[in-house]
Amino acid sequence: MKPWRNPGLWLVLVLTAAIGIWPALAANKAYSREVAFTILKSVGLAASLNMLLGYTGYVSFGHIVFFGLGGYVGFYLMSVHNAPLYVAVPAGALASGLLAFLLGKAILRLRGAYFALATIGVNEAARAFIKNFEPFGGPIGMSLKFTVYKAYGGPDQALWIAFASLAVVTMITILVSFLVKSSRFGLSLLAIRENEDAAEVMGVVAPNAKTWAYVLSAIFPGMVGVLFFFKNGNIEPPDAFNLHQSIETIVMVMLGGHGTVLGPLLGSAIYQRLRGLLLVSPLFKNIQLTVAGMLLLIIILFVPAGVVGWLRRRFPRLRRILE
Amino acid sequence: MTEQTQDNIILQVRDVSKRFGGLQALSDVTFDLPEGQILGLIGPNGAGKTTLFNAINGVYPPEEGRVIFRDQEITGWKPYDVARLGLARTHQIVQPLNELTVLQNVMAGACFGHERRPLRQAQEIADEVLPFVGLAERRDELAASLNVAQKKRLELARALAARPYLLLLDEVLAGLNPAEITEMVEVVRQIRDQGVTILIIEHVMHALMNVSDRVIVLDYGEQIAEGTPDEVANDPKVIEAYLGDPKLAERLLSGE
Numbered sequence: 001m002k003p004w005r006n007p008g009l010w011l012v013l014v015l016t017a018a019i020g021i022w023p024a025l026a027a028n029k030a031y032s033r034e035v036a037f038t039i040l041k042s043v044g045l046a047a048s049l050n051m052l053l054g055y056t057g058y059v060s061f062g063h064i065v066f067f068g069l070g071g072y073v074g075f076y077l078m079s080v081h082n083a084p085l086y087v088a089v090p091a092g093a094l095a096s097g098l099l100a101f102l103l104g105k106a107i108l109r110l111r112g113a114y115f116a117l118a119t120i121g122v123n124e125a126a127r128a129f130i131k132n133f134e135p136f137g138g139p140i141g142m143s144l145k146f147t148v149y150k151a152y153g154g155p156d157q158a159l160w161i162a163f164a165s166l167a168v169v170t171m172i173t174i175l176v177s178f179l180v181k182s183s184r185f186g187l188s189l190l191a192i193r194e195n196e197d198a199a200e201v202m203g204v205v206a207p208n209a210k211t212w213a214y215v216l217s218a219i220f221p222g223m224v225g226v227l228f229f230f231k232n233g234n235i236e237p238p239d240a241f242n243l244h245q246s247i248e249t250i251v252m253v254m255l256g257g258h259g260t261v262l263g264p265l266l267g268s269a270i271y272q273r274l275r276g277l278l279l280v281s282p283l284f285k286n287i288q289l290t291v292a293g294m295l296l297l298i299i300i301l302f303v304p305a306g307v308v309g310w311l312r313r314r315f316p317r318l319r320r321i322l323e
Numbered sequence: 324m325t326e327q328t329q330d331n332i333i334l335q336v337r338d339v340s341k342r343f344g345g346l347q348a349l350s351d352v353t354f355d356l357p358e359g360q361i362l363g364l365i366g367p368n369g370a371g372k373t374t375l376f377n378a379i380n381g382v383y384p385p386e387e388g389r390v391i392f393r394d395q396e397i398t399g400w401k402p403y404d405v406a407r408l409g410l411a412r413t414h415q416i417v418q419p420l421n422e423l424t425v426l427q428n429v430m431a432g433a434c435f436g437h438e439r440r441p442l443r444q445a446q447e448i449a450d451e452v453l454p455f456v457g458l459a460e461r462r463d464e465l466a467a468s469l470n471v472a473q474k475k476r477l478e479l480a481r482a483l484a485a486r487p488y489l490l491l492l493d494e495v496l497a498g499l500n501p502a503e504i505t506e507m508v509e510v511v512r513q514i515r516d517q518g519v520t521i522l523i524i525e526h527v528m529h530a531l532m533n534v535s536d537r538v539i540v541l542d543y544g545e546q547i548a549e550g551t552p553d554e555v556a557n558d559p560k561v562i563e564a565y566l567g568d569p570k571l572a573e574r575l576l577s578g579e
Contacts, residue, residue, distance in 0.1 A: 184434050184442050191431045194420035201414075202481065203406030203435035259422075280571065 008323030009178050012262050016043065016174050019269070020167030033163050037231065039272045041161075041224055044170045044244075046252040046264035047177045048220035053250065054258035055186060056213045057193030058108070061246050062119030062194070063221060065126045066096035070222025071229040072136055073265060078230065079142050080135075083260065084151065084198045085165065086185030089226045097221025104211035111196070127241035141236035162231040173220040178323060189213050193259075218323065248275075251296045257306030261323040266307055269293075286322045328573020333358045333489055333520045334379070339388030341371075341378050341544075343433045348374045349385070349544045356489070361511070361521045363535030363552070365528070367564070371544040373415055376491050380412055380520075381405045393488065411487035413478035414563035415524070417496045419466035426462045428477055429453060429484045434486050448484050456480045456510060471498050476507075483514065490514065494522040496530055530575075532556060540564070 003009055019036050026032035049063045070092030077083035077091055107118040129140045180186045188209045191199035200206050229235040243247035248271070256267025271292075278284040278291055303310050312319050327365040334356040341349040348371045356362050364372050379392075384399035391397070397405050398571060411432070420428050426449055433445035440448060453459045456476040461469060475495050476563055482490055492511065496504050507532050515521055525531035531537070532552040540548040541563040548555050555561055 004545060076439075183444075187427065187431055187434055187442070190423055190427070191420055194422055195418050197382070197402075198418035198420065199435075200402040200431055200432070201382070201412060201418075203429075203439075203485065205401075205403045239385050246541070293446070 003179060003182055006178075006182075006295045006301070006323065007321050008261065009175075011150070011321055012174050012265055012323065013235060015262075015265060016040075016171050019043070019165070020164070020170070026116045030159075032210050033159070034248075035272075035276070037163055037166060037228075037279070038276075039269055040166050041228055042249070042252055042268035042272050043160065043265050044166070044220050044224040046256070046268045047170070047173045047261075048217045049249050050217075050253050050260075050264045051177055051180060051189075052213055052257060053253055054260070054263070055189040055193060056183060056210060058210070058214075059116045059250070060119040060217075061116055061243065061250070062121075062123040062126075062242075063249055065123050065215070065243055065283050066100065066129070066218040067221040067225040067228070067245070068237075068242075070096040070259070071128060071224070071225030071235055071240050072130060072265075073222075074226030075142055075144070075229045076136055077234045078148060079144050082148070085161065086228075088161075088230070089165065089223050091168070092222040092226035093219045094222070096218040100218030102210060104214040108186040108207065108210045110213060121240055123243055123246065127237050130240065131237045136235060139237060142237075144230070151232040156275045159231055162227050166227045166286040169220065169227065169242040170192060174265065175262065176216070177264075178221075181261060181323070185209065190259075218308055237245045248289075248292055249294075251299075253297060254299045254304075254306055257308030257312075259306040260306070263306050270307070324559070332356065332359045333393060334522070335391040336375075336379065336390070337389040339378050339385045339390065340386045341374055341383060347544050349378060349541075352541070352544075352546050353387070353388075354539055354546070355521060358488075358520050359518060359577060360536040361515050361523060361534055363531045363538040364522060364524045364541065364546035365531060365555075366467075368542035369543075370541040371402060372446065372515070372541055373493055374523075374540070374544075375523065376412060376493055378400075379409055379533040380491060403435070406435065406485065407437050407439070409485075409488040410491070410566075411436060411482035411489075412491035413475070413482050413493055413495055415497070417471065417474040417478055419469070419474050419477055421465065421467035423449060423466060425453070425458055425466055425469070426450075427475060428466050429480045432484035433486070439487050447485070448486070449480075452484045453482045455513075472500075472503055475499070479510070483519075487519060489520045489522065492521060492525075494524055494526060496527045497501075498526055504530055516577070564575050 002089050019039055022034035023029055023036045052060055073095040074088035074092035077088045111120055130136055147160040149155045152161050188204045190207050191204050196206055252267040252271045253264050255271055257263030275288055278288040308322050312322050332355045340350055352375060354509040357437050366372055377557060379382045381389050381400045383400040389396055389398045392408060392410060429449035429452055430445040433440045444507055453462055456479050458476055458480060469477060479495055481488045496507055504527060511534055535552055538552050539546060540561050543577040547564055548558045548561045
C-alpha cells in the first residue's frame, strides 16, 4: 500500500500538527506554547528512540546524548560564529549522526543488557568530556547574547520561530518513523528485534542495519537539542546530558507502545500531561521521577505492549488506523 | 581457489574441522554436492550434523578446511554474506520472528536472500510460497501463534522465499506425524524438481533414505560412510555406529 493512503499515517501527522497549531489558537499563547514545546520535544525524542528501541529491539539509556551533543554543536555555532538557526539545526543533526555512527561501530556488537550498560557509560563520558572542553564553555556552558535574537525579529518572535521549527522537525520525525517501519529496511530491523541470529541467516546484514537505525535515531534528537537550547538561551552540561531524560523517554515509548508509530506520540503526550500535574501538586512535586519509575514498572508488568499495542491486540479492527 | 572444479558441483566441503573446547565436533569432513541432488546427512545425536551446517553457512567458522559454494570460497564468511550468495537454511530448533506475521516472516526471506527483492515483489513471492507449504490460511497471523509443525513449515517457506540455489534442511520432519511426514517429503521432492539442490539432516530414516540421492554418515564428527542410500544402509560400520543392533536397523529401514 502506498504510504500516503494509509489512514494510520494521517492520524499521527494530524495529531502532531494539532499540538503544533494549538498554541496559536489558545487564549494564553505564551503559556500554551511552552507546554506544547515540552510535549513536541518529548515526541521527537520518543519517536526517534522508538526506531532503535521499538523497531530494532536495542534498549538505549543514552538517547539524550544526541540531544545534548546536537544542542552543544548548534549552540556553539550560533553563539560563537553567529550562525543562523537553519545552519545550526542541520549541524546539530550531523554531529549527532556522526557520533552515533562511530559509537554504533563500537558498541552495537553488544547485545541486550550489555548494550544498555554501554549506553549509560556513553552518556556519562559525554558529560565529563563536555565539562572539560573549553571551547564549549567547560562546566559553565555557554549563553546566547541577547543581540542574537534580533536577527529573528526580537526574542518573542525568536521563541515562535523555535517552536514552529520544532513542530516541523517533530512532524518529520514521525513521518520518517512511519516510512522506516513500512520499508524493507524497517523489516530488517524488525527481524533483528525478533531474532538477530535468524535474521543474519536470512541475509540481513545486521551490523549495517543496526548502525543505520542508530544513526537515524540520533539525527532527530540532535535537531531537537539545537531548537531547545536556542529557545533556552543557555546550555550547561547537566541540562544537556541528563540521564533522567533518557529514562523518561524510555517510559514514554513503553507507555504509548514500543514499535508502533502512534505509541511514542501518545506516550509523550500522556506522560508530559501527567508530569505537569504532578509537578504542581504539593504531594508529588518532589517525587515525580519516582512516579515515572513506578509507571515503567507497571507497564512492563501488566501492559508490555503499551497503550497502542494493547488497543491493537484488543481491537484488531483498529489495526488499520493505529499504526 | 586454484582447485579444479567441475561445473555441476555446487558445494565442496574440504577437510572441515571444528572444535568446541576439548570436543572435536567435526574432523576432516569432505564431500562434493552436485547440482540438483538431494544429499542426506545422518548420524546419531551429537554427531556434528548441525555443526556442519553451521560451518557451511558461517554461523561458526570452521578451524580448518574449506567450503566452496558455486566456485567461490566462503570459508569463514558471515551468515548474511553466505545467504546473499544463494544459500538458505532452516533450523532444527525453529527460529520464527514471533511478533511478525507469517507473511512478514516469509517476505523477510525474499527481501534479504540472494535476490534481494523489494517489498512488493517479496509479498508476491511469499504469496506463492505459502500455499506450497500449506500455510496460506495463516498468512496474517503472528508467527508465535503457530504450532511446532506449522513453525517448521514456516522455516521452510522462509528459506524457499529466498529462491536459493542450495537449501540446507535441518530436521524438517522432526515432530511431524506420519501423514505430515509423507506430505513434507513430497514438498522436499518438489523443491528439488524446481532445480534447488538440497542438503538434508533427518532422523526419520525411511523418509530420508527414500528421498536422498546420496547419504553421508557422521559419527563423533567423523565421516564414516558415504554412498547411495542402499550402500549406506548395508554398511556394517554404519549399522554398528548408528544403530548398534543390525537387526534393529533392518527393521527400521523397512519401515515396520
